[in-house]
Amino acid sequence: MGAERIPWYKLDNAGALYSALQREEYSAIYRFSAVMTEPVVPEALQRAIDRCMPRFPGFAVRIRRGLFWYYLEPNRAPGPFLKKDIADPCQPVRFHEDNGWLVRFYYYEHRISLEVFHALADGAGALVFFRSLLAAYLRELGHDIPCGRAAGILDPEQPPRIEEMEDAYARYAGGPSARGMYPPRAYQNTGTPESYYTFRVTMGFMPLDQLREKAHARGASITEYLCAVLMQVILQKQHRERPHRELPVALAIPINLRAFFPTDTLRNFIATIRPCVDPSLGEYTFDEILAQVRYFMKLHANRQELRTAFTRNVRFTTAPLLKIIPVFLKNPLIAVNYRLMGTRPYSGTYTNPGVFSVPDAMRPHIHHMEVILGQATIPRVHCSSISYGNILEVTFAGVQAETDTEREFFRFLIREGIPVKVESNRPGA
Amino acid sequence: MPYCVNCGVELSAAASVCPLCHTPVWHPAEAEETAQPPFFPTNREEVRPVSKRALALLASAMLASAALCCRILNFFLRPGQDWWLYVAGAAVMLWIWFVAPLLARRIPLWGRLTLDVFAVGIYLFVISLATGGDWFFHLALPILSVAAVLVFSLSFLLRDRRRSRLSGIALTIGTAGLFALGIEFFADRYLFGDWKPGWSLVVLTICIALIIPLRVVRRMPSLRDEARRRFHM
Numbered sequence: 168m169g170a171e172r173i174p175w176y177k178l179d180n181a182g183a184l185y186s187a188l189q190r191e192e193y194s195a196i197y198r199f200s201a202v203m204t205e206p207v208v209p210e211a212l213q214r215a216i217d218r219c220m221p222r223f224p225g226f227a228v229r230i231r232r233g234l235f236w237y238y239l240e241p242n243r244a245p246g247p248f249l250k251k252d253i254a255d256p257c258q259p260v261r262f263h264e265d266n267g268w269l270v271r272f273y274y275y276e277h278r279i280s281l282e283v284f285h286a287l288a289d290g291a292g293a294l295v296f297f298r299s300l301l302a303a304y305l306r307e308l309g310h311d312i313p314c315g316r317a318a319g320i321l322d323p324e325q326p327p328r329i330e331e332m333e334d335a336y337a338r339y340a341g342g343p344s345a346r347g348m349y350p351p352r353a354y355q356n357t358g359t360p361e362s363y364y365t366f367r368v369t370m371g372f373m374p375l376d377q378l379r380e381k382a383h384a385r386g387a388s389i390t391e392y393l394c395a396v397l398m399q400v401i402l403q404k405q406h407r408e409r410p411h412r413e414l415p416v417a418l419a420i421p422i423n424l425r426a427f428f429p430t431d432t433l434r435n436f437i438a439t440i441r442p443c444v445d446p447s448l449g450e451y452t453f454d455e456i457l458a459q460v461r462y463f464m465k466l467h468a469n470r471q472e473l474r475t476a477f478t479r480n481v482r483f484t485t486a487p488l489l490k491i492i493p494v495f496l497k498n499p500l501i502a503v504n505y506r507l508m509g510t511r512p513y514s515g516t517y518t519n520p521g522v523f524s525v526p527d528a529m530r531p532h533i534h535h536m537e538v539i540l541g542q543a544t545i546p547r548v549h550c551s552s553i554s555y556g557n558i559l560e561v562t563f564a565g566v567q568a569e570t571d572t573e574r575e576f577f578r579f580l581i582r583e584g585i586p587v588k589v590e591s592n593r594p595g596a
Numbered sequence: 597m598p599y600c601v602n603c604g605v606e607l608s609a610a611a612s613v614c615p616l617c618h619t620p621v622w623h624p625a626e627a628e629e630t631a632q633p634p635f636f637p638t639n640r641e642e643v644r645p646v647s648k649r650a651l652a653l654l655a656s657a658m659l660a661s662a663a664l665c666c667r668i669l670n671f672f673l674r675p676g677q678d679w680w681l682y683v684a685g686a687a688v689m690l691w692i693w694f695v696a697p698l699l700a701r702r703i704p705l706w707g708r709l710t711l712d713v714f715a716v717g718i719y720l721f722v723i724s725l726a727t728g729g730d731w732f733f734h735l736a737l738p739i740l741s742v743a744a745v746l747v748f749s750l751s752f753l754l755r756d757r758r759r760s761r762l763s764g765i766a767l768t769i770g771t772a773g774l775f776a777l778g779i780e781f782f783a784d785r786y787l788f789g790d791w792k793p794g795w796s797l798v799v800l801t802i803c804i805a806l807i808i809p810l811r812v813v814r815r816m817p818s819l820r821d822e823a824r825r826r827f828h829m
Contacts, residue, residue, distance in 0.1 A: 574616035581604040588606035591615030
């Protein structure tokens, strides 16, 4: 009898990037939390996790370091185990700790949290997993929650489908790839880093209907509106610092490619666009910034441009020269490339997974949703938002001591007439 | 339901300060409402320190193997001279510099500096034994002593966190100038028996010429702000 053959999965190009970059000072981990209406029952939640993990093989993996690339293989170690929540979320992933699990589950009072290493899945894929987990948890508590792919709830009793593990980048990449030099440097919006590992999270909760009304009154979507507010805040912050020359302010906005390229994958399938405002050209009013963002997104979020953007990334990972470089030499190369392509041209990240929709039977059990992005490669804030029911939650998360960006962001919304409730893990808050 | 009087945002009932602007919060119903659990958990998960033992073992093995290989090579290559001792001495010095701090992280800075200086001294002494001559006691040891005094003083001065970056740079430049003076003093005494100030005075003058504008910028707030703006600090 021969030894059992262990299957393995190739990382997609986003996964290859996050694996190469992972270190103690950077966390490619993001967190989704559901705050329930009742306190969490940990035993029921652990049972739900145990039922769901086999249904989502893309999350039940460990990462291995090959000679040329990292790769994934099924994790047969015990776990993952539910843990009590901690004050500093999204801690960097350590490949050899926690039995190699790349997903983490936490509970605290009414809150259920899922943390995912970005090499496994993007937010859309992780939300399908999380929604299915919440449904399984509520079923464990005796509630009748239906399954259905249309509702984004997968049945844990069914076998996994091969389409959910598809590398959609490889499927759709082709044609011309984006060319040109590295994007120009943007204002970095950095602050003073806190002591290791202190992760500051500030959340703002606001009524979705009032925010939507304000955004629509200016002819914009909520994403465009919040993106413009963030850009204005960063522009003003740079201006207050009185630099010799003001740099452009640009945001990294991840776009879910599933809306443009049909796929059922739960793995990564996003591309980033870069709305930008250059203050060296003159002062911008808020409406002008909003117009810049709105038209930029309408102009550039299309199939053709997005395809050329991710085709370049796919070709980068499939370049013959890069393929034969050992992984320990490749990691610094990828890190330098990420610094030039992923850090230097941006002032921050803003991601909005949108509305967290659930079937009617689940609705009364969830109070609101939260999302947190992990630590950036440099000490600056990441901004993210998610909505559930009539509550929109905006998170600013980072390792910096200063609160300038989030303070001015929420003050702007207050001045706009939108009530905001703020919660933070900062001392005294 | 408290609100920040500065930002206008609603705050948690348990908040003592606004998390955005640090304005203190006072509300009469505090005693009743803070009984609720905090919104975020407060238990901090201890981050395990990175295992430096394995790194120390790897570095030790590399240094030991370099010394051992050279010892073996010395049997065949110029066997009359014990040149492998230079490599072995360098390996010991590097071990004390880099591996010892990995194994004993609680050594204070002055302890580490003492060890480092001691390691350099031992290495130079080994070389002097191999090469012969009195240069160790009359040249190397005095220069090493000057370097040790200057490094100790500089590290002591730079430990004050209130010291500005400009002052730190000025102190470092000044120390470099004094060190050049010390080298020439002892080199002249050893080689010619008398000190004839030459190149070290040029170095010291350049250092002073660099320090003066730094001190001026440091002392004048308007210039300091201008420098900050120009260098985007």
